Amino acid sequence: MSTAQSTLTRFRLNGAPVSIEAAPKDLLLDVLRDVFRLRGPKYGCGRAQCGACSVLVDGKIARACVLRAARVDGAEVTTLEGLAEGDRLHPVQQAFVEKQGAQCGYCLNGMVMTACALLAQEPAPDRARIREALRDNICRCGTHQEIIESVEQAARLMAAAREVSHG
Ligand code: FES
Ligand code: FES
Structure with a gap:
């Protein structure tokens, strides 16, 4: 190049x-x-x-x-x-696995990265906010519902991890 x-x-x-x-x-x-x-x-x-x-x-x-x-x-x-640390998936990745937030997976990179950026700024977004944040990410397979649920699950996993680390 x-x-x-x-x-x-x-x-x-x-x-x-x-x-x-x-x-x-x-x-x-x-x-x-x-x-x-x-x-x-x-x-x-x-x-x-x-x-x-x-x-x-x-x-x-x-x-x-x-x-x-x-x-x-x-x-x-x-x-x-x-995102992952060694064999340990990032909570957003883990949540997408748990909630089956992909079909063909082509949009998955953008959905996961956008969710990471969102949750770093806003740890507990509501469903409307998640939809808004992902608005410009296109999923051709119509997996939107599972994707939204994945981001909600990611927020829960990250909140639980914060609780553990704060004792
Ligand atoms: S390939 Fe970059 S936004 Fe579509
Ligand atoms: S899962 Fe196929 S484009 Fe989103």
């Missing part, structure tokens, strides 16, 4: 420092998939309209299909692969 106008771009990816030579046209999604071989973020629409490519940049949801890679210089980028 390096060209004469490439710029050295350094960022943290799932907790580890990385650097790339990013050409001005390079998109973060291509860098994540083609350079770092991460398969969590998916290519769906390529126009910031479906959510399949979602990642967290400094904790906020970002559409990697339209974000220039050079823009994440100095940032903390988290992908689906960065």
